[in-house]
Amino acid sequence: MDTIYLLIVLAPLFGAIAAGLFGQQLGRTGAHTVTVAGVAVSFLLSLVVFWHHVFGGGGVYNETVYTWLVSDGIRFEVGFLIDNLTALMMLVVTFVSLMVHIYTIGYMHEDPGYQRFFALISLFTFSMLVLVMANNFMQLFFGWEAVGLVSYLLIGFWFKRPTAIHANLKAFIVNRVGDFAFVLGIAAIVFYTGSLDYATVFGQAEGMSQAGISVLPGTEWSLLTVACILLFIGAMAKSAQVPLHVWLPDSMEGPTPISALIHAATMVTAGIFMVARMSPLYEFSVTALGFVLIIGAVTAFFMGLVGLVQNDIKRVVAYSTLSQLGYMTVALGASAYAAGIFHLMTHAFFKALLFLAAGSVIMAMHHEQDIRRMGGLRKYMPITYATALIGSLALIGFPGLAGFFSKDGIIEAVSLSEIPGAGIAYVLILLGVFVTALYTFRMFFLVFHGEERFRHAAPGTDHDHGHDHDGHGHGLQGDPKESPWVVTVPLILLAIPSVLAGYFVGPLLFGDFFAGVIHVDETRDVLARLGESYTGVMGYITHGLAMPPFWLAMAGLATAWYVYTKRPDIADNARRRAPWAYDLLNRSYGFDQFNDVVFARGTQRLGQWLWRFGDTLLIDTTLVNGSARVVGWASRQVRQVQTGYVYHYAFAMIIGLLVLIMAFAF
C-alpha cells in the first residue's frame, strides 16, 4: 500500500509543479489537463484506499516514509497514518478538489492567470492531503501552514486589487496568531512525551494530564489542558472561530472556486479534523472541552446572525460557513467527535455546492455579487437553481438531506452533554437553526425568485466596494444564461452526496466506523447514549420531525419566504426600527475595527516608537555618536596640554619628578 499513499499525495504535487513552472509551455489546456489528471488519480486511489480500509478490513496503516531529522533523541519524521478517519477525509478532500478543478475550467476561462490558478489549487490539494495523512505533529504542522500559504496566495490571486492583498495579508497573519499557539501546544507535548509521533503521544496522554505546569506564578495547571487549549487556539484561526474568525469573510476576495474548496469544504475544517484526531488527548481535559464547546456555540449563533445582513452573495455563504464550523466545534466540545466529522463531511458537499452555485450565478450576472441586484434567476438557470435549492435545504437541515442528519446529531448530542456550558451551548445552536434557515433562504429567494432587479440596476449607483470586479459594467444586456457544462456537472455531482451522504448516519455516528480512532471517555459518550435509541435511518428522520430543530428550520424558511417574496417592506422596517442592531451586525460586532485600532495600528506605533526612541535616539545618537563626541571633546581638552612650548614641557617634567621623589621618599 505504501506506493498508493505516496501516489495519492504526490500526484497533485506533480500537477502543481508542472502547471506552475511550465505553465507557459503547457498552455491552458495542458495545464488544466495535467492538474485535473493528478487530482483524478488521487481521488480514484483514495476510493481504493477507502474501500480497502473500511470494507476490506485493511486495519490501520502507520508507517514512516522518511526521517526528516534526528536531534537529541527526538525523531522528526514524515509518515502516514491511514485509518477510517483519514480515509474519509482523503475521499472528501480529493472529491471536492476534483469537482472544483473541473469547475475552474469554466469559471476561470478568461483569466490571464489560468495556469497559476490550477497550479495553486493542486498544490493546495497536496498540502491538505499531507495534513490529513500525517502520523505526527511535525507533518501536521507542515500541512497546517502549507494550506495557509496556498490560501494566502489564492486570496491574493488577483493581486492588483487592494482589497485582495489586504485580505490575504490579514488571513496569513491571523492564521499565524493561531499557529503561534499551535506550535507552543506542540512544544508542550514534546516537552512531556519527547516524541512527535501521534501513537506515542496518545499513549502518554493520561500521564500528561497529571503533570503540571506553572504558567502564572503560584498556579499549577494540567500540562495536557494547556497543550489542548493551545492546539485549539491554532484550530480557532484555521477553522475561523470567534475571535480569530475575522479573516474568513475577507477571504472571499479570492476567486469563487477556492472559496468553495479552501474556505468552505476543506482547509477551514482542518481544525475540526485536528481536534477529532487528538480526541485521545482532549478526552483527558474537561476544561479544554468546555472551552471548545463555548467557542463553537458562540461562533455558531453570532456569526449566523451576521449572515442575515450581508448583501454580497459570497459573504452570506461565508458567514454561513463560520456558523457551520461553529456547529462542528460544538460537537467536538461535547465529545461527539464523530458528529463533528460527519457534519464536516456533509457540509463539505453542500457548502461547496452552494459556493459553486453562487459562482455560477456570479458568472451569469457578469461578476455582480450583490443579491439586491439579482432576482428571478430561476427560469434562466434551471440547473443552478435546482442544485442551489438542494444545497440550501441540506444546509438548513431539511429532513432526508445530508445536513439534517449531521446537524441533528450535533444538537441531540449537545442536549445530552454534561460538560460545563453545554446548557447555554444547546440554546445557542438551537436558535442558530432558525437563523440558518432565515439567512439561507433570504439569499435563495432574493437570487432566484421575485422581480428581475438586475435589469434596471443602473451602473455606478449604490456602489459597494469590491463588486465591480473585472470591470464589467452593471445592468445586463439580454437574459442571463445558464453556465456551461464544466460548471453544471460539478454542481450536479456535488448535489448527489448533499442528499445521500446523510444516510451513513448509522455507521458513522452510532456504529464502529471510528472505533479505535476516536477515543471518547465512557462517562461522556453522548453519541453512544443517542445510539441506544437509534433504530435506523427512517426512525431517525421521523424522530427528527418531532424535534424543535426541524420546526425552527421550517419557521426560518417560512419567514424568509414571507419577508423576501411577499412583504419586502418588513425587512426595511426592521432595519429602521433597530438601527443599532443592524449596525452592530453589519459591522460584524466591530471585531475588524478593534483589531485594526488596537493590534494593527498599535503594533505599528509601538514599532515606530521603539525604532525612533530606542534604536535611533538612545543607542545611536546618545550612546554611539555620543561616545564619539565625548572622545572628540576629551581629545580637544587633552590637546590643550600639547602647547609646543619647551618651558611648559620642562615645567611638567619638573613637577612630575617632584611627585615621584615625594612618592619614593615617604
Add this chain to the structure above:
Amino acid sequence: MFADWPLLSLVIWTPILGGLIVLTMGDRMPEASRRVGLAFAVLTFLVSIPLFTLFDRGTHEMQFVEMIPWISTFNIHYHLGVDGISMPLILLTTFTTVLVVIAAWEVIQYRVSQYLAAFLVMEGLMIGVFSALDAVLFYVFFEAMLIPMFLVIGIWGGPNRIYATLKFFLYTFLGSVFLLIGLIYLYTQSGSFAILDFHHLPLGMTAQTLIFLGMLLAFGVKIPMFPVHTWLPDAHVEAPTGGSVILAAIMLKIGGYGFLRFSLPIAPDAAMALDWLMVTLSLIAVVYIGLVALMQQDMKKLIAYSSIAHMGFVTLGFFIVFMIYNNTGSWQGAALGISGGMVQMISHGLISAAMFLCVGVLYDRMHSRRIADYGGVANTMPWFAAFFVLFAMANTGLPGTSGFVGEFMVILAAFRADFWIALLAATTLILAAAYTLWLVKRVVYGEVANDNVAGLTDVNRREFWVLGVLAFAVLLLGVWPAPLLDVLAATVDNLVRHIAVSKL
C-alpha cells in the same frame, strides 16, 4: 583520493591566491577578470565538497587536521581542523561566494578586478576563521577579514558609506580587542594557544566571567546582539549587494561560531551564571527588533533588522541550555537548542543571501531601496515575484523551507526551559510574517505603482539561476535537513557533555 590532501589549506589559500591573480589583472580586461574570479570561486567550492563527503559523522574529534609550527617561541602553530560545527559553515562560505561572484557580473562596472579580489580574499580569510584551531591564527584571520569588507563597503558602497564603514570597523574592532586580551590571558594560564587546550583549562569564576564578557563583546557585536546591533543596518544599507550578502550570510555567523567555539566550552560556568543576560538579550532581539523591522521604510534596513531578529534565535538556542538544565534537572533538550541555533545560522545564510540578492535585482533596475518607490512589481516581473514570495515565506519560517527547521527546534527546546520564554520566542511567527509579508504586499503586489515599475524587466538568465539555486537549497534543507543534523550531532553532543561539567 582527497583524504590525504591538505584540504583545509587548499580551501583557504585557493581563493586568496585567486584574489591576488585577479587583482594583478587590473581594470583593463574586466571580462577576463570575471571569468578568472568565477573559476577560482567554483574551484574553491569544488575543493570544499570533499570536506562534506569525507566527513566522519561518528566523531566529535577535529578532522582534516593540519599542524605546522609557526612561531615556536610562543608555541603558536598553523593549526587547522574542522568538526561538525565549522564544516557546514565553510561549505556555506564557498557556496555563497560563487553566487556573489555571479551576481556581480554586469552589475559591478567600477574596478571589477579589485571588487572580485576583495571577495575572494575575504572568502579565504573567513574559511580560515572557521578552520583555525590556534587562537593567534584565528585572531589573525578574524581581524584580517574586516579589511576586505571595509574596502567593499567603502569603495563600492552608497552615499553614506564613510559613516557606515567607520561604524562597522570601530564596533567590530572594539569588540575584538577584548577577545585578544582574553586569549592572551588564556595563553598565560595554559602555555599554549591551542583552542582545544583552552577548552580543558580549569578556570576560576572571576576569570571565566571576565573572559566570557570580553568574548561577548567580540561575538555579540559580530552576530549582532541587542544593544550593539545598530552598525548592521547602516552597513547593509551602504554596502553593495555582494557585500550585504557576505555580511549577512557569513560574517554574522562568525559571531555565533565564536560562542560555540570559545565562550561556551571555555567559560561554561560563567555562561551558566549569565544565561539570564544572554536569553534576555536574545528575546529582545526577537521581539523588539521584530517590531522595529516592521516600521522600516528601506528594504535593506528591513532585511537587516530581520537578520538581527533571526540571530536572536541563534543565541537563544545556544544559551537556553542552562535554563533547561535548571528547570528540568537534565541536559535533555540542550542539544536540540544548540543544533537548532546552528541550523538557523545555515538557513539564515541562505535566506538572507537570497533576500539581499532580490533587493539587489530591484536596485539594479530602479536605483532605489525605498519601499514606497515600488508597488505592483509582480505585474512586470512575474518570475522575480515568485522568487521573492518564496524567500519571504522562508524568512517567516514556513515549514518546508529551511527557515522553519531551526526555529522549530529552538522553540521546542525553549519550552523545556520556561513557558514564557518559548512564548516570547514564538512571537516571531507573527512578527516575521507581519514585517516580511507587509514588505511583499507593498513591493510585489498591487497595481503598477509608477512608470519606473512599469518599465521593469524580469530577471535575466543569470539572476534566474542564482535565485533558482538558492531556492533549491532553501527547499532542500527544509524538506530534508537530516544530512545537516547528522553532521552536527556528534559535535553538539560532545559540546553539551563538555559544558555540563563545571570547571570550578
